[in-house]
Amino acid sequence: MLAINILTEALASIGRSTLGLLASIGRLAIFAGLAISHMLRGPFYPREFAVQLLRIGYFSLPVVGLTTLFTGGALALQIYAGGARFNAESVVPSIVAIGMIRELGPVLAGLMVAGRVGASIAAEIGTMKVTEQIDALTTLSTNPMKYLVVPRILAATLAMPLLVLIGNIIGILGGFLVGTLRLGFNPAAYMSNTVDFLEAGDITSGLIKAAVFGFIVALMGTYSGFHSGRGAQGVGQATTNAVVSASVLILASNYLLTELLFPS
Amino acid sequence: MSGVAKIALKGVKKSFGSNAVLRGVDLGVAKGSSLVVIGGSGTGKSVLLKCILGIVTPDAGEILIDGAALKNREDFLSHFGMLFQGGALFDSLTVWQNVAFRLLQGRSKLSKADARELAVEKLRRVGLKPEVAFQFPAELSGGMQKRVGLARAIASEPSVIFFDEPTTGLDPIMAGVINELIREIVVDLGATAITITHDMSSVRAIADHVAMLHAGKVRWHGVVGDIDASGDAYVDQFINGRAEGPIESVR
Numbered sequence: 001m002l003a004i005n006i007l008t009e010a011l012a013s014i015g016r017s018t019l020g021l022l023a024s025i026g027r028l029a030i031f032a033g034l035a036i037s038h039m040l041r042g043p044f045y046p047r048e049f050a051v052q053l054l055r056i057g058y059f060s061l062p063v064v065g066l067t068t069l070f071t072g073g074a075l076a077l078q079i080y081a082g083g084a085r086f087n088a089e090s091v092v093p094s095i096v097a098i099g100m101i102r103e104l105g106p107v108l109a110g111l112m113v114a115g116r117v118g119a120s121i122a123a124e125i126g127t128m129k130v131t132e133q134i135d136a137l138t139t140l141s142t143n144p145m146k147y148l149v150v151p152r153i154l155a156a157t158l159a160m161p162l163l164v165l166i167g168n169i170i171g172i173l174g175g176f177l178v179g180t181l182r183l184g185f186n187p188a189a190y191m192s193n194t195v196d197f198l199e200a201g202d203i204t205s206g207l208i209k210a211a212v213f214g215f216i217v218a219l220m221g222t223y224s225g226f227h228s229g230r231g232a233q234g235v236g237q238a239t240t241n242a243v244v245s246a247s248v249l250i251l252a253s254n255y256l257l258t259e260l261l262f263p264s
Numbered sequence: 265m266s267g268v269a270k271i272a273l274k275g276v277k278k279s280f281g282s283n284a285v286l287r288g289v290d291l292g293v294a295k296g297s298s299l300v301v302i303g304g305s306g307t308g309k310s311v312l313l314k315c316i317l318g319i320v321t322p323d324a325g326e327i328l329i330d331g332a333a334l335k336n337r338e339d340f341l342s343h344f345g346m347l348f349q350g351g352a353l354f355d356s357l358t359v360w361q362n363v364a365f366r367l368l369q370g371r372s373k374l375s376k377a378d379a380r381e382l383a384v385e386k387l388r389r390v391g392l393k394p395e396v397a398f399q400f401p402a403e404l405s406g407g408m409q410k411r412v413g414l415a416r417a418i419a420s421e422p423s424v425i426f427f428d429e430p431t432t433g434l435d436p437i438m439a440g441v442i443n444e445l446i447r448e449i450v451v452d453l454g455a456t457a458i459t460i461t462h463d464m465s466s467v468r469a470i471a472d473h474v475a476m477l478h479a480g481k482v483r484w485h486g487v488v489g490d491i492d493a494s495g496d497a498y499v500d501q502f503i504n505g506r507a508e509g510p511i512e513s514v515r
Contacts (some may be wrong), residue, residue, distance in 0.1 A: 043370070127355075135319055136352035139426075140366045140416075141341045 031223050035153055038145045048151040056117050056152070056218070057159030061166065063116055064109045068167040071104055072096060072174025080183050092185065093193035096175035101198065101206045102262075105168040106160075107254050110213030113160065114246035118221040121152055122242035125225025126235035134226075149226075153218040160214030161207040168206065205261040212257060213250050220246040268331040270295040270424065270456040271316060276325035277480075278311055285311050287480030288325070293473070298450050298457040300467045300488070302502060303477035304511060309460035310349075312477065313426050316458075317341075340424075345417035345455075347446075349429040351409040353401035353416070360397035363387060363415045386415040390445055407438040414442070418449055425450065427459040431466050443469035464503055467491070476502060478511065 075096050083089045125148060128134050137144045172194060179185040221242045228238035269292035278286040285308040293299040301309050314320040316327055318337045326333060334340055353362045361368070363386055364379035374382065384394045390411040401409055410430065417425055427446060431439035443466050450457045450470070459470050467474055471488040476499050484496045491503060501509030 131350055132348045132352040133354055135314070135317075136346070136348055136354075138319055139317060139341060139344060139346045140369070141338060142365075142369055 027227070028219075028223055031226070032219055034145060035149045035219065035222070038143070038150050039154065043146060045147055045151055048147060049155055052151045052155035053159055055120075056113070056155050056214075057163055060109075060113050060116055060159075060163055063112050064163050064167045065170045067108050067112050068100065068105060068171035069174040071108055072100055072171035072176075073178040075099055075104070075171075076175040076178040076183065080179075089183075090193070092179055092183070093175070093190045094197035096179075097172050097194045097198055098202055100171040100175070101168050101202045103206075103254075103258075105164050105171055106206050106209040106213060107250065109160065109164045109167045109210065110217065110250040110254075111247055113156070113163070113214070114217045114220075114243055114250060117156065118217045118242045118246045119239045121218060121221030122224040122228070122239045123235055125222055126228030126238040129226065129228050130230060130235060144226075149222045152222055153215060156214035156218035157211050158214070160210040160217075164206060164210035168203075201261075205257075208261065209254060209257050212253055216249045216253065217246045220249065269293055269328070270297075270330060271458070272326075272328040272331070273312075273316070274326040274328070276312070276315055276322045276327065278308070278315060278320060278322050284480055286315070286322070289477070289480070289482055291475055291482055291485065293456055293458060295456055296454050298447075298459070298470055298472045299475060300459045300461060300471035300473070301475050301477055302460075302462055302464075302467060303483075304462065304502070307477045308480055309477055310428060313346075313428060313458065313460060317344075317346075317426075342420075343423045344425070345420065345422035346426040347410070347413045347417045347428065347430055349432055351401070351406075351413040353409060353412055355401055357400075358397065359387070359392075359399050359401065359404070359412050360384065362401065362412060363397075363419050365416065366420050383415070383419065386419050387412070389418070389449075390415045391441070406433050407435075407442070410434065410438075410442055411445070414445060414449070418453065421453060423453075423455055425453075425455045425457045427457065427461075427470075429461055429463075430459060430470075431461065431463045436465075439463065439465065440469070446470050462502075464505075467503075 076092050079092045079095045080089055083091050125134075128148070134144045134148070137147055176187070176190055176194070179190050180187045224238040224242035224245070228234050272292040273289050276286055276289040277284070289308075289312060291299075291301075301312065303309050311320055315322045318334070328334075329340055353359075354365070357365070360380050360383035363383035364374070367374045367379045367382060368376070373379075380397070384397050387394065387397055392408065392411050392415070396404070396408065396412075401412065404412065414430075417427075430442050430446060434442060446457075446459070447470055449455075457470070459466065461467060468488065473486065474488050474491050475485040476483045476496075478498055484494050484499045486494065491499065494500065497510050500506075501511050
């Protein structure tokens with residue numbers, strides 16, 4: 001009897017969790033659909049969009065730049081050490097470039113922006129919800145989805161490819177500096193190897209990934225903020241949810257996009 | 265109440281999960297009249313306001329504006345102002361941008377200079393100096409934030425104004441100042457006002473009519489002058505702030 005009760009309780013617990021997860025996915029899908037539909041219908045808030053573009057894009061440059069610079073350098077060292085096992089040290093420039101542009105640039109920038117921007121969006125909107133600023137927007141004839149969500153999602157979706165483009169260049173520069181100053185590569189040969197093996201598809205695929213990651217970061221930030229609980233604990237939880245869910249979704253969508261863009 | 269009410273609620277019900285907050289509220293406010301809704305914490309006063317505004321959707325019942333169900337909420341909100349309990353000022357905007365927020369949106373928006381001038385005038389109306397216009401909300405005291413919230417609520421000269429706990433967190437003198445300002449403004453604008461509060465000094469200063477909400481229903485509704493002789497034990501206990509009485513208090 002006791003065993004049946006424990007089993008029933010365990011199954012009920014799994015059922016509750018599954019239903020909760022499905023409900024969350026449903027709420028997120030409705031929120032995303034609503035946000036996209038508001039992108040297509042006015043009024044639009046260009047000033048808000050410009051402010052968000054600056055906050056999300058420009059102010060994320062240092063963190064993305066530093067991340068890709070050091071990653072590019074580390075990548076050069078690793079590929080050199082690995083390549084030396086079968087006398088293939090010369091592949092360092094091309095592998096650094098391809099690795100940065102196709103994979104590491106978008107993913108690392110996405111994760112860093114999720115930490116910096118996703119958390120900030122969730123905390124800002126969560127606080128606005130707790131302090132009734134979102135209700136105040138409604139009473140002032142302003143749709144919160146149009147005023148708060150749409151500018152952030154649009155700005156993040158557009159800013160991320162630009163950030164990744166710059167991050168890729170800095171990452172390749174990191175590899176170049178380590179390659180030429182530490183590993184003894186000829187600067188001209190390094191640059192030539194970098195450019196010669198790159199294809200347009202490498203760059204566009206990285207930028208497509210970046211746009212998708214930007215959309216995910218802003219969507220999860222705004223969604224978590226809008227569904228924030230009460231008080232400091234609620235806002236803190238919303239911030240954590242935004243970063244964790246955006247990071248996991250970035251990694252999962254990265255795999256799916258890689259499958260789609262580079263079918264084997 | 266004679267004639268058609270400006271705002272009328274009929275059998276409005278709202279539950280959150282198993283918690284039935286409003287259990288059939290019937291209430292009306294005449295045009296140009298000031299109604300104060302009183303009741304203990306958690307009796308659904310704020311939910312009532314949010315139902316009228318459409319921020320919360322009632323589970324049952326009707327909300328009528330000028331005798332008809334609300335078809336165009338945008339139209340209603342364009343003639344509406346609200347003072348929130350905590351001010352709900354936008355942190356990222358200066359005081360004048362907060363006050364003139366509505367005037368800077370939409371097709372008939374004002375120029376920045378005109379909106380700023382109007383905001384300064386409204387700030388003066390609530391007793392704030394023009395220099396305050398260029399500060400951020402975080403730089404102001406609680407009382408000043410309430411005044412800015414009041415200036416924002418009246419900026420577009422609305423015909424309906426809601427006040428949510430206007431004196432909460434203020435010292436008695438500042439509370440008195442805010443109460444007087446609210447009364448003056450409502451009379452000057454000829455607006456229909458609904459205030460929710462549990463501050464009896466606000467009730468006596470602001471109200472034409474008072475409704476007491478208890479257990480999700482309107483317990484008593486009458487003219488403010490009759491409240492002391494309401495003959496209702498619940499109202500008596502509430503307005504006299506007694507711990508003993510039919511309203512259960514947690515000790």
